[in-house]
Amino acid sequence: MNWLLNLPLLIWRGVVAWFDPPYRTVVTQDILPPKLKKRTLYIVEDDGYQEQAAMLCPCGCGRVLHMNLLPDERPCWQVTRHKNGTSSLYPSVWRKKDCESHFWFKKGKVQWCRDRRAPPTEPRDT
Ligand SMILES: [Zn+2]
Structure with a gap:
């Protein structure tokens, strides 16, 4: 197998990952920090x-x-915590007021649901 043929694809994936890194997961005890950082999922733990x-x-x-x-x-x-430090949420997250954001959160990535008013459906597993 000629790995050189795959090189452009590997570089492209690296570029995409560079511009769109997954959300970090931060575990906090008892309370959330007063100001949340962007692209971070916080998990609040209390007594384990x-x-x-x-x-x-x-x-x-x-x-x-x-x-x-x-x-x-x-x-x-x-x-769900993954070995690479990312997390997934189940089911989808849906704000029913204001911005009406509706998305799946999988392995630190936001996957928008196309029709925000439609009932949630499982995204393709990538
Ligand atoms: Zn919003």
Whole structure:
């Protein structure tokens, strides 16, 4: 196999990753920091339990999105940590007011849902 043929593709992927790095995951104890950083998913832990996830809305509106992680409260999200330091959220995140952002958060990447008013559907697994 001639790996040189794949070189342009590898370089292209590197360039894309450079301009669109995945969100970092930061675990905090008990409370969120007063100011959240962009492109960061925060997981708030209390006594070893994951209580909530939070992030700045990826649409750029500046609002903070809070996702409950406690299974006995609704709505509830599941967060999955990956070996490369990124995280995924399940199900999708949907703001039903203001900017109406609706997206899946997979491996640190935001995958927008095309029709924000349509019911959530599973994205293709890439
Ligand atoms: Zn927004």
